Amino acid sequence: LGHIQAMKSLLLLVLVASASALEVISHVGGNSDLPVYENDNSDHCTTITAGRKATKDGSTITTHTNDCHQCDSRIFRVPAQDYKEGDIRPVYMSENMEYPRYVGSSRGPGYLPQEGQKEDIPIGSIPQVNHTYAYFDGSYGVMNEHQVAIGESTCSAKIWAKPLGHGGRALFDVIELSRIALERARTAREAIQLMGSLAEKYGYYSQWEPAAFVREEAGETLTVIDPNEAWIFNILADPTGTSAIWAAKRVPDDEVAVTANFFTIDEVDLSKPEYYMASPNVFSVAQEKGWWDPAKERFSFVKAYSPLEEDARDKDYWIVRMWRVFDIIAPSLKLSPDSPSVLEMPFSVKPDTPVTAQDIMRINRDVYEGTEYDLTKGPSAGPFGSPLRMDGYTWGLKGEWARAISLMRTAYSTVLQARNWLPDPVGGIFWLGQDAPHSTVYVPFYAGSDDISPSYRTGSLHKFTRESAWWAFDFVSNWAEYKWSYMMKEIRAKQAELEAQQLKEMVDIEARAAEMYKRHPEKAIKLVTDFSVNNAEKIVKTWWELADYLIAKYNDGYVNFPKVGGTTGYPAWWLKSVGYDMDPRYKVTVSTELVLGASLGNSTVNSTSVVLPSLAAGSSSGTVHVSTFVISGLLIAVVGLVVGFFAGRSRRSVAVASNGSNPYEQLNQA
Secondary structure: OHHHHHHHHHHHHHHHHHHHHHHHHHHHHOOOOOOOOOOOOOOOOEEEEEOHHHEOOOOEEEEEEEOOOOOOOOOEEEOOEEOOOOOEEEEOOOOOOOOOOOOOOOOOHHHOOOOOOOOOOOOEEEEOOOEEOOEEEOOOEEEEOOOOEEEEEEEOOOOOOOEEOOOEOEOEOHHHHHHHHHHHOOOHHHHHHHHHHHHHHHOEOOOOOOHHHOHHHOEEEEEEEOOOOEEEEEEEEOOOOOOEEEEEEEOOOOOEEEEOOOOOOOOOOOOOOOOEEEOOOOOHHHHHOOOOOOOOOOOOHHHHHOOHHHHHHOHHHHHHHHHHHHHHHOHHHOOOOOOOOHHHOOOEEOOOOOEOHHHHHHHHOOOOOOOOOOOOOOHHHOOOOOOOOOOOOOOOOOOOOOOOOOOOOOOEEEEEEEOOOOOHHHHOEEEEEEOOHHHOOOEEEEOOOOOOOHHHHOOEOOEOOOOOHHHHHHHHHHHHHHHHHHHHHHHHHHHHHHHHHHHHHHHHHHHHHHHHHHHOHHHHHHHHHHHHHHHHHHHHHHHHHHHHHHHHHOHHHOEOOOOOOEOOOOOHHHHHHOOOOOOOOOOEEEEOHHHHHHHHOOOOOOOOEEEEOOOOOOOOOOOOOHHHHHHHHHHHHHHHHHHHHHHHHHOOEEOOOOOOOOOOOOEEOO
């Protein structure tokens, strides 16, 4: 039995060493860069929307976690502008969300070309109106001077179209629609009607390349609020590629809705215009395509236009987020994360107790702690409980991590409040958190603020700088992953301290500004602008100070305050899981499912890891003699180098096959 174990171990080592050598040499003989793979869930966002009777203070609220790892995170204030009769409004394609997401003169001084930059070229235009409103702009339009505010969540859909100039005839995507809505609308209802009519008239497109991802991102949800109403707006292209299909449903005043990358509007009852709006073709297209039979069932927007097979396959990606939000605000409902379909989840729920903006911030920061999906637990969280999981290639293994609401790849997140008892410049609050929600501080910018803090309109992913707010929060988030369970306690304490101090100061600012606005509106606007800008800069300065403190305190893995060099070691469970109590000479761990299961065609082999050459320290039954091990390894390396060199000259990368008898025999062609 000992010899058999030794032979198995040697065979396993042969397979692993040969494949490793072949892959390394393939890069020497071909492409020297490691393979990089696109992630199809790279910008899927979460949004939460509350009616005014569902909140403690009577405000309407919506959110947006802009979960986009490559996005330009700068925020600008686009000024109000006046135009002459006959002027046009250029429409741009928003495929490039990286820095700089837009270069030109039509959105104010913040977007003017810098050295080496060229102005973007529009793909079309529409007639301009005489006056446009001021608004905050990021990857999408955020909030305008009249407290109209927008959140976003990309959704899967059955129909997609291409834009003008790129093989299609559609002019608008959801990003440009959100901006035009804020330029022209004073209420949420106006914004939805405007976006819907423009998409119908000029055509709508969403994700259109690469082809493998189009269905997952062919639809969009925008959440739209004003001081009195909150709405959910679902949209997709029509079959001709020249118009759009859309529906909108008002969130009941005493309820909270959530969208997590899947349409949520079910019934569309146009006999109740106070609660529903839709495009004229919303029923006819579904009937023509065979997606709805009025003789057999009532109409459902989500059933007609969402690919429900995607729902079944990836339900843990979106249903668990919906469940988590609802379970936090309404635990009495006892909803289940195991619901088989989005259709089983409610559109919105009444919270057990009214929520606050700060409650919603805590939900934005959620990583399922205390639930069966807790990302801070288990081997994948590491010894210090990090909930962060890298995206990327999985070498043929099928599976997934739980998809939290808070992600490390978030460019920025928002909590948007509209309040009907205050004048617009004071009533609207744009709470902005740069980088990941779990490690950011939400800072307030009032709807009437005519500027944004310099550090919040500065910086890019291409270069680290201490002049950028995004880099302050991103650095602390990255450093915290080094020793998560220790540093996050300090980060959360500082978050709570700073956000509480802001709220305290805002009570006085708002009272003064609201009274001042009655007689001197311009002075009120200056007051809220100065507070917003100065407060945000103070927060960023404090966060850099926190970063410096955390660097020193946790340098080299020690805890250096109050005494330098304090050691913490590792948790006992983690030491056992990595074989700390085994022979330290040969701890080579591989997956038997990936190697033995795939190569020998053994479907019964599980994914238990094996340690070579022995299964436990001191065990002789599975030990390979050192000389045999070394000689075999050298022979394997030589053969691998020779074979890998010639294979690598014509092949640029090696991929682990997900099927077939040999997991390493399929090579990706350059």
